Amino acid sequence: MKAGTALVMGLLALGAHASETLTPEKAVADIKTQELQRNLWNFNKIARENGGNRAFGLPGYDASADYILERAEKRFATTVNVHKQYFNHTFTLVRDISVTGPEGEKVDVIALIYNPATPGDDGITAPLIDTPVDDARGSMCFEDQWAGIDATNKLALVKRGTCAIADKLKLAAAHGAAGVILYHNAPGAIPGATLGAANIGLLPPVGTISLAVGEAWSARLAAGEELVVRLYVDAVYESRETYNIIAETKEGDPNNVIILGAHLDSVQAGAGINDDGSGSSALLEILGSFKKYKGFKNKVRFIWWGAEESGLIGSLYYTRTLSEEERDKIRFYFNYDMIGSINPKFDVYQGDNAGDAYGADLLEEYLLEHGFPAQRAPFGSGSDYVGFIQIGVPSSGLHTGTTPYDPCYHLACDNIDNISWEALTINTKAAARAAAIFANDLSGVPPRTKTTPAKRSVQAIRREFERWATIAEESDHAQSCAHGKQEVV
Incomplete structure (x- = not known):
């Protein structure tokens, strides 16, 4: 085929797609494993080319963003509006960490995000x-558990688990x-966690x-030995x-918006291929599907969150800075x-909001119809x-599990x-179908719940979000102490 003919055929094909209406079936068919x-x-x-990670504040995050933008901002520009939402956050990097045992042996150790430095040079x-x-x-999560313990000028040996690590450290x-x-509170590899920027100092x-x-x-101490470490x-x-990347369809009513979100950053320990x-x-493939179609009723917004692994920073900044009108x-x-x-x-998320079930039902029914054992799960405190x-x-969403479902959770092997x-x-496919259904029809989905007075102060709202961002590690994405995620603690 001649080059000119190929170009014409390509444009005709694009035009054919652009005149088609979005259906759940088309959206599902557009999702390809390849x-x-x-x-x-x-x-x-x-x-691999940026120090082994795609973390906030480091070159791998910017390179990941460039990959998203090359498609959303350039290839999809005729049907999608794209922008970055900038914000500042405290970046931390542990340049070196070591633990030396009582016999002078080197002990395998990991640093936590926002890990404090030791004083001096030694x-x-x-x-x-x-x-x-x-x-x-x-x-050691509660004050009464410390009764009678004088740890002055000593290193406290503490087992991980159940409550936020930051609570134990305080x-x-x-x-x-x-x-x-x-x-660690489990055998095997040690997953990371964040102590939260709010706990600096x-x-x-x-x-x-x-x-x-x-x-x-612990056993040697119980036997009466003195161990110096x-x-x-x-x-x-x-x-x-840093920034969030926000892309939304030009199609659809701007007063009725469906948002799909995923965080783009990884932990510093690895590439974050599953997480996230x-x-x-x-999100990129669903956006690539939706940009081909016309005529859907409601606007669909896709957001890649920044600095999630540092404490949900990008998504909390986004929701906190929305006006009441934009929230509605x-x-x-x-x-x-x-x-x-x-x-x-x-897992299919569903919380206490009566509207949650409208989205959760769509996700669950598709998975069950195709033979996957979907189950409802409550929201935790560790994701966006x-x-x-x-x-x-x-709100709703999907989650396939941290350790043991993902044995490389927050580790270098998450590749x-x-x-x-x-x-x-x-x-x-389940996500594409649910988004397509809502893009065409939001019948029955209730408006957002306003359970607190509208005239709260900015300071009160900020405190509320900080409280959520530092809640103790919970079930889902927060396991050993936790991005609930990574562990956001």
């Missing part, structure tokens, strides 16, 4: 003091601890080690600018964070639905080999 794979291959490559060398284990309530500091050696330095080493040291942390903190390259890829226009929010876990469960729940927007392509494809 294209989802292509996106994640590129995210993986971006991480770190902290001090005796270990053991603390009681309470897996039911959470070890109590350790209150009882004099110079630092904390936190040992309030916590002692911490090094997170394995369950096996922690239990061995060294903790060293070199960390930097500074404000850095999976959701980011899904948002009819439903769908959250897609970790939807391709390699050993997936199929938090801000929308707080302003009363009906291109850490994806269930079957789960990612079926979840993206």
